Each structure stands twice: as structure tokens, then as C-alpha cells.
Amino acid sequence: MSQYLTAENSVEVVNARIGAETDPRLALVMSSLVRHLHAFIKDVRLTEAEWESAIGFLTETGQMCSDQRQEFILLSDTLGASMLVDAVNHPKPAGATETTVFGPFHVANAPERPMGAQISLDGKGEICLYQGRVLDLDGNPVENALIDVWSDNADGFYDVQQPGLQPQWNNRGIFRTGPDGRYAFxxxxxxxxxxxxxxxxxxxxxxxxxxxxxxxxMHFLVTAPGFERVITHTFVAGDDYLTSDAVFGVKQSLITTFVPTQSQSEAWVADYDFVLTKAS
Incomplete structure (x- = not known):
């Protein structure tokens, strides 16, 4: 094989440069990346102008990243890559709660609140009671599960997008299940x-x-001792964007009916049970 790159031998020449002492997993990933990247370039016959445009796009994507914004994750999300990585790494047995994208707006160490507490602090929006159980695959309640929740406000913004405008920890909280596995907020x-x-x-x-x-x-991060964590959402049934989510995060099992009520304390109720799998 020639040591010099041509259109015909490009994959072989580039991958032959990977050193013998390279970490095996890194060698596998990079050789596959080179193979698919070169096949793409040949498939579409990428022009020099298009190559320059792609380099400029990726450069600007990196320049948009900050502590408050991760444009590369946004790119991954909108290309379906984030959901595919999730699907490959988190297959679930029948009956277990399915996962979806984490999203960029989670904040660690939200306050743990008493069961049934109100997490909306800005006085906006229609109040909803979220309730259900955390169970194992056999239907047994899971005690001491932590349910970390967060959502946008009624204007469609998360608190971290509007510092100084929204109260800190607006629409966020952590709840801990008791022996019955029930949660409510x-x-x-x-x-x-x-x-x-x-x-x-x-x-x-x-x-x-x-x-x-x-x-x-509504975002949920559910963890419990001895169980795999679940990162997921519950989606509002009937939403206009369920079948065209910009980040491909919707799964049928996560679509939830929000039921109107006549209660003085909430306008809606959303019931959803989370089913966890044992940690391996």
C-alpha cells in the first residue's frame, strides 16, 4: 500500500498512522470516524467552499459556548445524536421508564422540598399537581428515591436563562419518597x-x-440506591410539537395526560409512575 494519500486509499493511509500502543477503544473509535468521514466526503463530493463553510460553522459553534450555553450540545441534540447516544447506552426492559435527553438547564443541588410543596415561585402559570409512584419492575414501591424536577416558567424560560428576573430555584426542587414510593409536588x-x-x-x-x-x-431525574438512574421528561399530551420536537426527545410512553380539576389549589393533575431497573 502506498504511504501517500489518494482518493482511493485515504482511509487505509490515515488509519495506518494510528500507533500500536494507542488505547484500543480510542483506536476503534477514531478509525471508524475516519472511515465514515472519508466515505461522506466521497459520497457528496464535498467542495472546498463547503469544507471551508463547515470549518467556519464549527468554529462559530465553539465560540458560542460559555458557562451558560453549550452550542455543541445543541448541535448534537438537533442532529438526533444526543438521543441516539442515549438509546444505545440505556436500553430498557419492557415496563421500565424510558429515558430522554438531559437538556442544558439542569442545576445541581436544588433544594430538597417537603412532599407536596410548590416549586413555582414567580406566581406565573397554571398550577399543576404532579403525583405518582416510584416502583421497581415487580411493582414494589421504591423508598428513599430522589426525584429531581425542573421546568420552564409560563413564559417559556428556565430560571438560569433569566437571572435576576426569576427567583432562584424557580420551578426546581428535589423530593424524597417514603415507604409507599409515592411522590407529589x-x-x-x-x-x-x-x-x-x-x-x-x-x-x-x-x-x-x-x-x-x-x-x-417537565424534567425528571430519578435516582435510588441499588437502581439505575432515570433521566426523562413527561410531555403534555396534545402539544403541537410532539411529533416535531427540535431535539427528537419525545417517546410515546412519556406523553402524559394533564387532567383539568375543579380544585382551589391546582388547575391540573398529572399522574405518572416511574419504574426503575436494578443496577447491574
Whole structure:
């Protein structure tokens, strides 16, 4: 084999440069990346102008990243890569709660609140009672499970997007289950919102004729001793964007009916049980 790269032998020449002492997993990943990247370039016959445009796009994507914004994760999300990585790494047995994307707006160390507490602190939105159980695959209640929840406010923004405008920890909280595995808290019925689209990812979506909207959802991170953690959402049934979520995060099993009530304390009730699998 020639040591010099040609259009015909490009994959072999590049991968032959991987050193014998390279970590085996790194060698596998990089050789596969080279193989698929070169096949893509040959398949579409990428022009020099398109190559330069791609380099500029990736450079600007990196320049948009900060402590408050991760444009590369946004790019991964909108290309379906984030959900595919999740699907590959977290297959679930029948009956277990399915996972979805983590999203960029989780904040660690939210306050642990008493069961049934109100997490919406800005006085906006329609109050919803979220309730259900945390169970194992056999239907037994899971005690001491932590349910970390967060959502946008009624204007479609998370508190970290509006520091100084929203109260700290608005629409966030952690709840701990008792022996019955039950949880309950009051938040708002979430609303649809667009992902940040004022950067290169937003322009990519516009060029592709795609919208930036996510369907209304409540985030859940459920952990318990001896069980695999679950990162998921519950989605509002009937939302206009369920079948066109900008980040491909919707799964049928996560769509939840929000039931209107006549209660003085909440306008809606959303029941959802989380089913955990044993840690391996």
C-alpha cells in the first residue's frame, strides 16, 4: 500500500498512522470516524467552499459556548445524536421508564422540598399537581428515591436563562419518597418553548426548513440506591410539537395526560409512575 494519500486509499493511509500502543477503544473509535468521514466526503463530493463553510460553522459553534450555553450540545441534540447516544447506552426492559435527553438547564443541588410543596415561585402559570409512584419492575414501591424536577416558567424560560428576573430555584426542587414510593409536588403546566436559535445551530435549522420548538415538558431525574438512574421528561399530551420536537426527545410512553380539576389549589393533575431497573 502506498504511504501517500489518494482518493482511493485515504482511509487505509490515515488509519495506518494510528500507533500500536494507542488505547484500543480510542483506536476503534477514531478509525471508524475516519472511515465514515472519508466515505461522506466521497459520497457528496464535498467542495472546498463547503469544507471551508463547515470549518467556519464549527468554529462559530465553539465560540458560542460559555458557562451558560453549550452550542455543541445543541448541535448534537438537533442532529438526533444526543438521543441516539442515549438509546444505545440505556436500553430498557419492557415496563421500565424510558429515558430522554438531559437538556442544558439542569442545576445541581436544588433544594430538597417537603412532599407536596410548590416549586413555582414567580406566581406565573397554571398550577399543576404532579403525583405518582416510584416502583421497581415487580411493582414494589421504591423508598428513599430522589426525584429531581425542573421546568420552564409560563413564559417559556428556565430560571438560569433569566437571572435576576426569576427567583432562584424557580420551578426546581428535589423530593424524597417514603415507604409507599409515592411522590407529589405542585409546579406549573409547562409550555412549549424554542431552543436558543440566535447562533449557528439556529441558522442551520432555518436553512433546513426546521423549527426550533420543543413540546411542553417537565424534567425528571430519578435516582435510588441499588437502581439505575432515570433521566426523562413527561410531555403534555396534545402539544403541537410532539411529533416535531427540535431535539427528537419525545417517546410515546412519556406523553402524559394533564387532567383539568375543579380544585382551589391546582388547575391540573398529572399522574405518572416511574419504574426503575436494578443496577447491574
Amino acid at each position: 405542585r409546579g406549573i403546566k409547562p409550555v412549549s418553548y424554542p431552543i436558543p436559535d440566535d447562533g449557528p445551530v439556529g441558522r442551520m435549522l432555518a436553512a433546513l426548513g426546521r423549527h426550533p420548538w420543543r413540546p411542553a415538558h
